[in-house]
Amino acid sequence: MIEVRDVTKRYGDKMAVDHLSFSVEPGRVTGFLGPNGAGKSTTMRLVLGLDYPNAGSATINGKPYHELSRPLRTVGALLEAKSVHGGRSARNHLLFLAQTQGLPRRRVDEMLALVGLLEVADKRAGGFSLGMSQRLGIAAALLGDPEVLLLDEPVNGLDPEGVLWIRNLMKHLAVEGRTILVSSHLMNEMAVTADHLIVIGRGRLITESSTEDVIARSADKSVRVRSPEAARLAKLIEAAGGTAAAGDKAAPGGTVTPGAAAAGGPAPANGAGLLTVTGLDAARIGELAASAQIVLHELTPLASLEEAFMELTSGSLEFGRREPGPVDVRKPDPVDVRDGSAR
Amino acid sequence: MTTESPAAPARVPAVPAAGSHTLAGNLLSAEWTKVRSVRSTVWTLTLFVVLTLGLTALFTWLTVSNWNGAHAADRDARVVLDPVGFILGSGLGLGQLTICVLGVLVITTEYSTGVIRASLLAVPRRIEMLAAKVVVFAALMIVVAEIIAFGSFFIGAALLHSRVPVSLGDRNVTRAVVGAGLYLTVLGLFSLAIGTLIRHTAGAITTAIGVVFVLPILAGLLPGSWGAHVNGYLPEQAGTLIGQQHPPPDGNVLSAWQGFGVFCLWTVVLLGIAAYLLQRRDA
Numbered sequence A: 001m002i003e004v005r006d007v008t009k010r011y012g013d014k015m016a017v018d019h020l021s022f023s024v025e026p027g028r029v030t031g032f033l034g035p036n037g038a039g040k041s042t043t044m045r046l047v048l049g050l051d052y053p054n055a056g057s058a059t060i061n062g063k064p065y066h067e068l069s070r071p072l073r074t075v076g077a078l079l080e081a082k083s084v085h086g087g088r089s090a091r092n093h094l095l096f097l098a099q100t101q102g103l104p105r106r107r108v109d110e111m112l113a114l115v116g117l118l119e120v121a122d123k124r125a126g127g128f129s130l131g132m133s134q135r136l137g138i139a140a141a142l143l144g145d146p147e148v149l150l151l152d153e154p155v156n157g158l159d160p161e162g163v164l165w166i167r168n169l170m171k172h173l174a175v176e177g178r179t180i181l182v183s184s185h186l187m188n189e190m191a192v193t194a195d196h197l198i199v200i201g202r203g204r205l206i207t208e209s210s211t212e213d214v215i216a217r218s219a220d221k222s223v224r225v226r227s228p229e230a231a232r233l234a235k236l237i238e239a240a241g242g243t244a245a246a247g248d249k250a251a252p253g254g255t256v257t258p259g260a261a262a263a264g265g266p267a268p269a270n271g272a273g274l275l276t277v278t279g280l281d282a283a284r285i286g287e288l289a290a291s292a293q294i295v296l297h298e299l300t301p302l303a304s305l306e307e308a309f310m311e312l313t314s315g316s317l318e319f320g321r322r323e324p325g326p327v328d329v330r331k332p333d334p335v336d337v338r339d340g341s342a343r
Numbered sequence B: 001m002t003t004e005s006p007a008a009p010a011r012v013p014a015v016p017a018a019g020s021h022t023l024a025g026n027l028l029s030a031e032w033t034k035v036r037s038v039r040s041t042v043w044t045l046t047l048f049v050v051l052t053l054g055l056t057a058l059f060t061w062l063t064v065s066n067w068n069g070a071h072a073a074d075r076d077a078r079v080v081l082d083p084v085g086f087i088l089g090s091g092l093g094l095g096q097l098t099i100c101v102l103g104v105l106v107i108t109t110e111y112s113t114g115v116i117r118a119s120l121l122a123v124p125r126r127i128e129m130l131a132a133k134v135v136v137f138a139a140l141m142i143v144v145a146e147i148i149a150f151g152s153f154f155i156g157a158a159l160l161h162s163r164v165p166v167s168l169g170d171r172n173v174t175r176a177v178v179g180a181g182l183y184l185t186v187l188g189l190f191s192l193a194i195g196t197l198i199r200h201t202a203g204a205i206t207t208a209i210g211v212v213f214v215l216p217i218l219a220g221l222l223p224g225s226w227g228a229h230v231n232g233y234l235p236e237q238a239g240t241l242i243g244q245q246h247p248p249p250d251g252n253v254l255s256a257w258q259g260f261g262v263f264c265l266w267t268v269v270l271l272g273i274a275a276y277l278l279q280r281r282d283a
Helices: A040-047 A090-100 A106-114 A130-142 A160-175 A187-193 A211-218 A230-239 A282-291 A305-321 A334-339 B023-036 B039-065 B073-081 B083-113 B115-122 B126-160 B173-198 B201-220 B226-233 B235-243 B256-280
Strands: A002-011 A014-024 A028-033 A055-060 A075-078 A148-152 A179-184 A196-201 A204-210 A222-226 A243-246 A274-278 A298-302
Touching: A002 A040, A014 A040, A014 A055, A014 A179, A014 A196, A014 A204, A028 A040, A028 A160, A028 A187, A040 A055, A040 A148, A040 A179, A075 A130, A090 A106, A090 A130, A090 B023, A090 B115, A106 A130, A130 A148, A130 A160, A148 A160, A160 A179, A160 A187, A179 A187, A187 A211, A196 A211, A196 A305, A204 A211, A222 A230, A222 A282, A230 A243, A230 A274, A230 A282, A282 A298, B023 B126, B039 B073, B039 B083, B039 B126, B073 B083, B083 B115, B083 B126, B083 B173, B083 B201, B083 B235, B115 B126, B126 B173, B126 B256, B173 B201, B173 B235, B173 B256, B201 B226, B201 B235, B226 B235, B235 B256
Parallel strands: A028 A179, A028 A196, A075 A148, A148 A179
Antiparallel strands: A002 A014, A002 A055, A196 A204, A222 A274, A222 A298, A243 A274
């Protein structure tokens, strides 16, 4: 059980975490979601006692991290930033960690076997591939058989096989009743991994609910449309009160964000004729197209977590785009976003 | 480099019960694992041994072979007055540089590689981690430094024998040789403190070397008796008094043990500040 209560952290005059509160329950995988720079890693560092909050408190099983005796027996962490000496072997890295917790030497070999690094245990960790480094990090996190796990972007940069491995491991560990908080900026990854979601943007809580709820809330909100006459269709959609953005927001690495409607503009080369429409449902778009005799090649209602996430965090992203001026940045507007109506 | 990956994660084996060792014992063995398992330790210590013994042999041999040479009278007189100080100073003068580097690296590589995060997650009471590091590094240093101090002395004494016979039985000689090892040990801890304060390898090495080598030169530029007095209390100047048989009479403000005490005080104060900041700062 992880509890974060009204935690605030500033680095200089940059507000990294802003009055953030949430709790992470055992027995399920909790996704910690937010765009890059939202404060996910900072929050994890605060929970783990590496950084100190300016205000508020973070506890694990009711205690601040530094009050845990032999903390790796309670909490395991995989941080995004590298935390292994490249000149040290995997075995010696795990060995010194095991020694601090009073764990016997054979525990190190058990962990190396678990993550499949036994054969390279005596090689310098600096020569490891990304996947191997990640496995070593997982071995370190599981060393003390902890009931609480914090994993910061564990699948970042991994090949599909590695992603699958970590995904299964997390589910498996949750079924055993452990508390698991896993951060990601990849919404689709969270959709298949997390049971519960904590979404943050610009250091503030945006929403906290089950993954199903988050997806359900966004159903039919957005429609993907493909047409050779996308520009003309976009104008019709705008006229009917919808918003049409060129390109595919749900595509990995997609750069088009809501609000940046390129209606009428030329479609991007790779997504020729592709529009992402919000504010109108698929049926209405079909009718519009038919009435203007526009051919449609695709008409797909989107209900992905990616969509939901984009919608949830668009407020915080837009806010960053506009110059805030003297506006009070503390005033969040998650309520609007939550019922999705008052915008 | 690839490796076989388990298709499905195996069950995490249950954790064994805590061993019978105390927390202090556990932290000491962990720090020992850290210090012995990186190449920088081996390389800097190897360099220290080679540089110190080699330079001791070289300078002593050069001095003996140019005995009574041109412009050598002053130097010869100093060697006669303090043969053990001459022997120890000839190799350790430069050899101590490697100890400054090693002391700094012991902590700054944790920051540069990010392993400090793993260390502090395992031992969140940071002062306990630093204390264990200090104890382990001091133990390593005192063994290596004493061996090298005695090694230097025996090599130098053998080469110098034809001109100035000196043995451990002579007055203050054993104290000077043992003291040289003690000085190097404390110098290592002094550098460790600077490394903990500055956290960046290059900055910390520059600072440590600046304090040891440059500060005495600057202090020497002070007018009148100021230079001698300030100089006498500087870490390196005070600390090295213990490695001399008969310290030069001019401008000497401290005795051998007083000087060593002053150096220890410098080190304790710096370690205290380092521990305080380690505890307070974001890692």
